[in-house]
Amino acid sequence: MPGRENPSSLFIVSACSAAISFITGIWIRNILGPEEYGLWLIYSLFLVYGYYLQFGILEGFSRDVPRVLGQGNTGQAIKIRSTVYTWMFLSSGGSILGVLVLLVLPLTYTETALGIIAMLLVPIQNLVLFYNHYYLTSQQFSKVAVIQLIIGSVQYVIMALCALLFGIYGLFLGVFIGSLAALVYSRIKLKQKPAMKIDKKLLKKMLAYGFRITLIGLLLSLFTTMDRLLVFTFYDSESVGHYGMIAFIYQGIMVLPAVFHQVMYPKINYHYGLTGDKKALMPIILQPTILLSYASPVLLGIAFFGFPWFVELLMPEFVSGTTAARIVIVGLFFFLWAMLYAHYLTVVHKEWSYFKVLCCGILINLILNLFMIQNGFFINGVALGTAISYMVYPLLLMFVCFRDMELNWKEYLRHFTIVLLPFVVMVSLLIGIEQTQIHFLLQIVLYLSSYSIFLILSSRKINFLLLLKGQSFPLLDKIKARWKKTDH
Numbered sequence: 422m423p424g425r426e427n428p429s430s431l432f433i434v435s436a437c438s439a440a441i442s443f444i445t446g447i448w449i450r451n452i453l454g455p456e457e458y459g460l461w462l463i464y465s466l467f468l469v470y471g472y473y474l475q476f477g478i479l480e481g482f483s484r485d486v487p488r489v490l491g492q493g494n495t496g497q498a499i500k501i502r503s504t505v506y507t508w509m510f511l512s513s514g515g516s517i518l519g520v521l522v523l524l525v526l527p528l529t530y531t532e533t534a535l536g537i538i539a540m541l542l543v544p545i546q547n548l549v550l551f552y553n554h555y556y557l558t559s560q561q562f563s564k565v566a567v568i569q570l571i572i573g574s575v576q577y578v579i580m581a582l583c584a585l586l587f588g589i590y591g592l593f594l595g596v597f598i599g600s601l602a603a604l605v606y607s608r609i610k611l612k613q614k615p616a617m618k619i620d621k622k623l624l625k626k627m628l629a630y631g632f633r634i635t636l637i638g639l640l641l642s643l644f645t646t647m648d649r650l651l652v653f654t655f656y657d658s659e660s661v662g663h664y665g666m667i668a669f670i671y672q673g674i675m676v677l678p679a680v681f682h683q684v685m686y687p688k689i690n691y692h693y694g695l696t697g698d699k700k701a702l703m704p705i706i707l708q709p710t711i712l713l714s715y716a717s718p719v720l721l722g723i724a725f726f727g728f729p730w731f732v733e734l735l736m737p738e739f740v741s742g743t744t745a746a747r748i749v750i751v752g753l754f755f756f757l758w759a760m761l762y763a764h765y766l767t768v769v770h771k772e773w774s775y776f777k778v779l780c781c782g783i784l785i786n787l788i789l790n791l792f793m794i795q796n797g798f799f800i801n802g803v804a805l806g807t808a809i810s811y812m813v814y815p816l817l818l819m820f821v822c823f824r825d826m827e828l829n830w831k832e833y834l835r836h837f838t839i840v841l842l843p844f845v846v847m848v849s850l851l852i853g854i855e856q857t858q859i860h861f862l863l864q865i866v867l868y869l870s871s872y873s874i875f876l877i878l879s880s881r882k883i884n885f886l887l888l889l890k891g892q893s894f895p896l897l898d899k900i901k902a903r904w905k906k907t908d909h
Contacts, residue, residue: 432681434566441574443673445581447735449592450669452584455662455738461589462665463653464535466646467519468596471543472550473638474515477631478508479547479554480638484690484767485627486558491694499615502555504623506615509551513544538593545600552607555615562684564610571603633772640779641763644814647786648807655794664800666742667749667807670728674720674753678713682760685709686768693768699826702768706761706822707836713758714840715879718847718872725750725851726864745804751851752808754844759815762822774821782814846875 450458482505489497519540523533549572556564576599583591583598608614652664689705728750729743766775789809793802816837823833850871854864 434570438570438573442577445577446669448581449584450736456659457589459658459662461592462649462661464539467539468546469642473635474543475512475547476628477634478505478627480634481627481630482554483558483686487690488694491691500620503616503618504620507617507619509548516540516543542596549600549603568603572599575599637772637775644783648790648803651790652800652803663739663742664745666739666746670746678757686764689764689768699769702765703826706765709761710758711839715843717754717757718843721750722868723865726861730861745800748804748808752811755815756811759818762818765822771825778817778821781817782810785813786810
């Protein structure tokens with residue numbers, strides 16, 4: 422694969438960006454306060470959903486370019502790049518249509534202005550992401566790192582400075598300045614600029630795939646933002662601001678796993694293009710899952726005990742959102758590795774299977790959250806419903822992927838047990854240590870000490886579970902027989 426670089430620079434920059442973004446995020450929240458920041462959390466969703474105006478072409482780009490490079494077809498890769506680049510300009514017309522719709526809707530002046538500003542930012546945001554995908558698919562990770570540094574930490578600092586002068590409007594101005602800087606950098610560093618040329622046959626094929634990916638992307642965004650939208654619908658923007666503590670801790674925890682998944686997607690595509698064998702992808706999927714499952718409780722435990730003190734010290738206006746954030750912290754355990762299985766389903770053309778799993782996740786999320794709201798559990802209840810759906814969705818994905826790989830029920834049960842074990846230990850320690858009512862630093866020390874003992878013993882436990890392969894168990898054989906009956 423051309424331009425192979427070590428992705429360590431991307432992880433280092435992402436870690437630094439996460440730290441800077443974390444600090445500036447505190448600053449921005451204190452500048453705006455819960456009510457105005459709640460408005461930002463709602464209207465910034467225009468940028469989230471506006472990403473899909475490109476109709477999944479960027480996802481097709483990320484899937485197809487590594488694959489054809491794996492097959493040694495450089496000419497096809499150049500053709501794909503040019504087609505996608507041209508499409509990014511054509512698809513920006515969707516923003517203009519969005520602006521026209523906002524002008525005729527019965528909204529307040531502020532709502533209309535915020536919506537129009539956000540919609541006009543979508544084309545430049547998406548063009549920056551094109552370059553991000555361009556360098557990522559050719560494994561030029563140092564350039565990806567700089568782009569993400571600009572649209573991450575640098576942009577956040579600019580947003581905070583602009584917010585001091587212009588309030589919530591300053592946040593959108595900061596997004597514009599940061600995106601423009603990333604765009605200029607990307608163009609300067611590009612040695613061979615894509616031609617403004619479309620291969621109609623190729624575009625038609627990519628749009629057919631992109632439609633499925635767009636549908637999936639919209640569903641995934643709905644899955645992860647539904648709680649915020651429901652809080653805004655049934656309560657108010659100030660409640661969204663308090664509930665936004667979940668978004669704050671979510672971004673802090675997910676930043677490095679997100680970079681990991683960015684790196685893994687082209688690698689999975691490349692490997693599948695090289696071998697064409699689904700089962701050959703199994704080690705690439707399973708080993709990182711186990712690693713993340715056993716390592717993540719360290720971070721999640723520290724966040725669980727330290728976050729309330731942190732918010733009370735630095736963001737006292739938002740302290741009522743800490744309980745909701747702690748609930749979701751626990752639910753993120755499975756969500757950290759879910760994208761690996763999502764990548765598998767898109768790579769092997771099982772998008773509709775992914776679509777069905779997402780629909781199940783959204784339905785579970787919606788039912789639980791509405792139940793919590795109707796029964797007066799306020800934002801903590803919404804957080805609980807969201808956390809449960811964050812646990813169920815990845816396990817459904819794992820199940821569907823194992824079935825597609827044609828692995829038997831015992832393989833799924835074995836892997837599920839391996840993954841579940843650290844979660845059970847983590848939850849048991851969190852509940853037990855929380856009851857001690859000691860200083861949070863002592864709670865963290867006690868938690869890390871206890872979990873470290875488990876980690877020392879866990880390798881033996883994993884090896885023991887792996888040895889179950891080939892052994893016969895009467896109870897499991899009965900379950901297997903029932904499984905086969907349901908298949909016929």
